[in-house]
Amino acid sequence: MSTNGQIQSESRSARAPAVQITATLEAVMVAMTKRVLGLGCAKVEYAKGKQRCRQEAEYLRYEQVLQLNDQPTDSDGSVVLRPGNKYEYTFRFELPQQGQLVSSYKGKFGYVQYYVKALIERPHQATLECKKPFEVEEPLDVNTPDLLSPTGGMKEKKVTCMFIPDGQVSLNAKIDRRGFCEGEDICINAKFENTCSRIVVPKAAIIAKHIYQANGRTKVFRQKLSAVRGNHIISGMCDAWQGKTIRVPKIKPSMLGCNIIRVEYALMIYVHIPGSEKLILELPLVIGTAGLGSRSNSVSSQEGSVSNASQSWVSLRMPSGPPSYADITSDCRLDQPLTPLLDDFDGDESPIFMNAPTFNFPPPPVYTEVDEEFSGSARMLPVC
Structure with a gap:
């Protein structure tokens, strides 16, 4: 017995997955009961020392008994299924309203899974079963006033060297909103100040926090998704980011409605000291799942069509020829790759490495001298 076909759970209008069950047999089988279950649950399991922490939460349970009306039924309600025939049954079941389910998820210490299970109960024999998973994605709109409002903060840290004060490092950062979708850019406005004697490096990263709860315990798994960095800041100097961008990668939406699993995201702005x-x-x-881009799709499509029409005549122009090599001035000092003044790492134990770039200057050109002691016509002596 096998399930065949796709379960259309992405259609949020009907919210009625279509399931087709196909049973193929190799021998005669007496089926007492044919049931179909739609199940959805969240499960967390991890080890805490010698103890196994485990907890489950159920979000969907649907059960239906299949009736094969075109097959002869015995007095006890059993149906004889014979080999060589194909038995198919198609049905639908309604998913709960939006907001009552949790999106599908698979992480390191837990998962949220939805699947359809088909069972055939046989007398005096084991029950045959098979299952097919399907995805559920609950919509999460970030066009709310709370998520469209700006947010920011300020932090400072006093630096010491062998318990001796060595100045401080401070940062002040702000972003224009908190809600984003994958593919969007986060614009960062920040100011960094370094009054210690060390060379520091400002950085920013998008962090995912997977929070698992089981048996009254909490386990957090952090993951860095994408990162950017700024220029080195020497002692007594400041630096500012004005609209520095970091792109949201292709990730799952935030999961905030599950009781035992939460997926939260944060923009971490930090200074490496x-x-x-x-x-x-x-x-x-x-x-x-729905951001600012969803509200301007029609506008952007119209602008794209206008721009394509206006640029169609530009493509008819012949491209200009490449520049002549004689017009290009070369600088031998830039032939070597530029190396940063400070090679830093994210580890706290990383030392300071000062790498000075090496420049290879060309040899001096050939020149000539005049022999003044020679009487008569001047003779040129080449000197290398």
Whole structure:
């Protein structure tokens, strides 16, 4: 027995997955009961020392008994299924309203899974069963006033060297909103100040926090998704980010409605300080399924058609020829790759490495001298 066909759970208008069950047999089988179940549950399991933490939560349970009306039925209600025939049954079941389910999820210490299970109960024999999973994605709109409002913060850290004060490092950052979708850019406005004697590096990263709860315990798994960095800041100097962007990668939306599993995102803006702990500022993010781009799809499509029409005549022009090599001035000092002044790492134990770039200057050109002691016509002596 096998399930055949796709379960259309993405259709949020009807919210009625269509399921087709196909049973093929190799021998005669007496079937007492034919049932179909639609199940959805969340499960967390991990080890805490010698103890196994485990907890489950159910979000969907649907059961239906199949009736094969075109097959002869015995007095006890059993049906004889014979080999060589194909028995098919198609049915639909309604999913709960939006907001009552949790999106499908698979993580390191837990999962949220939905599937359809078909069972055939046989007398005095084991029950035959098979199942097919399907995806559920609950919509999460980030066009709410709370998620469209700006957020920011400020942090500072005093730096010491062998218990001796060594100045401080501070940062002040702000973003224009908290709700984003995959593929969108997060614009960061930040100011960094370094008054310690070390060279620091400002950075930013999108962090995912997977929170698992089981048996009254909580386990958090952090994951860095994407990152950007700024220029080095030497002692006594400042630096500012004005609209520095970091793109949201292809990730699952935030999962906030599950009782035992939560997926939260944050923008971590931090300063790497060699020989000391990082200065970290975390701004919470909400990754949704419908963002600002969904409201302007029609406008952008119209603008795209107009721009394509206006640029169609440009493509008819002949491209200009390449520049002449004689017009290109080369600088031998730039032939070597540029290396940063400071090679830093994210580890707290990383030392400071000062790497000075090496320049290879060309040899001096050939020149000539005039022999003044020679009487008569001047003779040119080449000197290399």
